[in-house]
Amino acid sequence: MALIVQKFGGTSVGTLDRIRNVAARVKHTRDQGNQVVCVVSAMSGVTDGLIQMAKGLSENPSERELDVLLATGEQQSIALVAMALQDLGVDAVSITGRQAGIHTTGSHTRGRILEMDPALMSQFLAEGKTLVVAGFQGVTPNGMIHTLGRGGSDLTAIAVAASLKADVCQILTDVDGVYTCDPRVVKNARKLPEISYDEMLEMASSGSKVMQSRSVEFAKKFGVIFEVRSSLNHNPGTLVLEEHSHMENVVIRGVSIERAQARLTITGIPDAPGMSGRILGALAEAEINLDMILSNIAHDGFARHSFTMPSSDLGKAQAALKPVLAALAPHSKIETEAGIAKLSAVGIGMRSHSGVAATMFQALGAVGINIGMISTSEIKIAVTVDEPRIEDAARAVHDAFGLDKAPA
Numbered sequence: 001m002a003l004i005v006q007k008f009g010g011t012s013v014g015t016l017d018r019i020r021n022v023a024a025r026v027k028h029t030r031d032q033g034n035q036v037v038c039v040v041s042a043m044s045g046v047t048d049g050l051i052q053m054a055k056g057l058s059e060n061p062s063e064r065e066l067d068v069l070l071a072t073g074e075q076q077s078i079a080l081v082a083m084a085l086q087d088l089g090v091d092a093v094s095i096t097g098r099q100a101g102i103h104t105t106g107s108h109t110r111g112r113i114l115e116m117d118p119a120l121m122s123q124f125l126a127e128g129k130t131l132v133v134a135g136f137q138g139v140t141p142n143g144m145i146h147t148l149g150r151g152g153s154d155l156t157a158i159a160v161a162a163s164l165k166a167d168v169c170q171i172l173t174d175v176d177g178v179y180t181c182d183p184r185v186v187k188n189a190r191k192l193p194e195i196s197y198d199e200m201l202e203m204a205s206s207g208s209k210v211m212q213s214r215s216v217e218f219a220k221k222f223g224v225i226f227e228v229r230s231s232l233n234h235n236p237g238t239l240v241l242e243e244h245s246h247m248e249n250v251v252i253r254g255v256s257i258e259r260a261q262a263r264l265t266i267t268g269i270p271d272a273p274g275m276s277g278r279i280l281g282a283l284a285e286a287e288i289n290l291d292m293i294l295s296n297i298a299h300d301g302f303a304r305h306s307f308t309m310p311s312s313d314l315g316k317a318q319a320a321l322k323p324v325l326a327a328l329a330p331h332s333k334i335e336t337e338a339g340i341a342k343l344s345a346v347g348i349g350m351r352s353h354s355g356v357a358a359t360m361f362q363a364l365g366a367v368g369i370n371i372g373m374i375s376t377s378e379i380k381i382a383v384t385v386d387e388p389r390i391e392d393a394a395r396a397v398h399d400a401f402g403l404d405k406a407p408a
Contacts, residue, residue: 002167003035003125007135007157010044011174012231013077023084025172025231030090030130037121037131037164039157040081042073063108067137067147070109071097074134074153082132092130095121097145100160102138104146110287111138111146113155113218116163125164133160151212158215162222169219169226170237171211176230177238178203178210180403181255185391188404192253193236196243199253199346202380206256206344216240243348251349251356252401257394258342259387261291262311263373266321268331269303278324279305286320288313291342292375292382302331308373308384311338340372341390344382345397357381363400369393 006026013019022038030036050069054061078094085092101117124131135153140146148155154171161169177191178200195203197220204213210228219226219240229237269275276295283290292308309317314336325332350356360381364371369392372384385393398404 001033001035003037003164004029005037005039005157005161005164005166005169007039007153007169007171008041008081008231009153009173010041010046012172013040013042013081014044016080019077019080019084022081022231023088023090026081026085026130027088027090035125035130037125037133037160037166038081039133039135039153039160040074040077041135041153042070042077046073046076064144067108067111067145070147071134071137071145074136078132078134085130085132090130091128092132093124094132094134095124096134097137097156098139100133100156101163102156102159104138104140104148106146108144109147110149111140111152112214113138113148113159114141116159118160118163121160121164151215154212154215155218158219158222158224158226161224161226162218166224169224171226171228172231173210173228174231175210175228176233176235177228178208178240179254181394181398182208182257185257185394186255186398189398190404190406192238194239194241194247195253196247196348197240198243198379199348200240202344202346202377203254203256206258206342206346206380206382208254208256211240248349248352250347250407251353252345252347252403253349254346255394255398255401255403256344256346257390258344259390260311261308261340261342261384261387262314263306263308263337263340263384264314264317264321265304265306265335265337266325267298267302267304267333267335268328269305270328271297271301271303275303275328276305279321282320282324283307283317286316288317288320292373292384294373294375306373308340308342314338339387340384341387342382342384343390343393343397344380345401346380348379350379350381359400360397363396364393367392367396369396 082092082094104111105114106112135156179189181189183189201216294306375382
């Protein structure tokens with residue numbers, strides 16, 4: 001008997017008919033002789049509706065109270081899914097994040113999982129019950145309801161699978177796996193049968209919307225094998241697992257794009273120890289996640305730092321840096337550029353193959369696309385391009401590496 005964790009997103013439980021479909025799928029998995037733990041999100045649109053209600057009462061609602069409010073969305077879903085399962089004759093029980101033993105830390109609305117205590121879940125499983133667990137939520141050390149932020153239900157599913165030592169965790173969604181690129185952008189994109197944690201992590205952090213990067217990090221840390229597959233059919237999806245030797249035969253696994261990016265450049269920074277720390281510290285305190293970082297010394301002897309970030313964070317970044325720049329030399333100033341996008345080519349095969357950057361840049365040059373900033377890691381090359389050309393860029397690079405064809 002296998003223990004399978006299945007996670008269903010908001011679209012999958014968006015209506016009563018869809019909830020019945022989820023219940024039927026869980027029952028089908030159970031009827032095959034498996035134990036099942038089902039993790040669900042709030043019904044699609046519910047979380048946004050709750051946020052709108054909060055902002056209708058207060059321009060700046062308390063984050064603690066937002067957590068209390070938003071957690072009700074998942075509690076509604078788990079109760080309804082449990083009822084649908086019971087109606088099919090399945091002995092099901094709903095469990096909140098607190099009851100599932102999800103202990104969290106960090107700021108309200110942006111919680112991080114600290115530890116898991118699966119005692120109650122294990123007890124119910126031993127009694128033969130099917131569990132329906134609320135995603136996206138946990139409890140702080142002092143007993144406060146705490147939500148996990150964007151991608152929190154995926155993270156819940158991975159954490160539950162890790163704590164229960166599940167055989168596999170299935171992330172069931174409206175896509176049927178991880179593709180070499182977004183099929184809406186590249187029509188001949190191909191579904192991948194498997195991908196390593198590191199490749200999935202790079203693609204998630206580079207704009208792939210299939211999984212949030214922190215869920216992949218958690219899975220890698222605890223060795224949770226998970227599969228991204230469709231909730232609409234029973235076709236095999238994409239397995240995300242530890243790297244193995246033959247994976248390096250594939251030079252590039254996939255191409256990701258991330259729109260709505262912005263560049264912020266600070267010029268005239270004194271070339272002295274501690275300057276970068278002061279600048280980055282101010283941005284960190286404002287909880288701004290930077291992506292590409294480029295630093296050099298200009299011909300005038302002053303340093304120049306450039307960062308990329310989501311366009312939505314640009315105003316907040318400028319406000320955070322204002323007092324820092326005021327304390328620096330009068331030469332310091334900020335330059336900004338919006339309307340850019342990021343293109344990333346990812347593959348662990350880069351470690352053992354040369355010429356990847358040359359192929360990528362030649363492909364972009366051949367279609368007249370100019371490159372802005374460049375960032376590399378051991379398994380990724382990322383560039384910024386003008387946002388209106390990002391889809392052309394993705395198609396050119398996808399074709400250059402022959403990603404539409406399965407490796408021999």
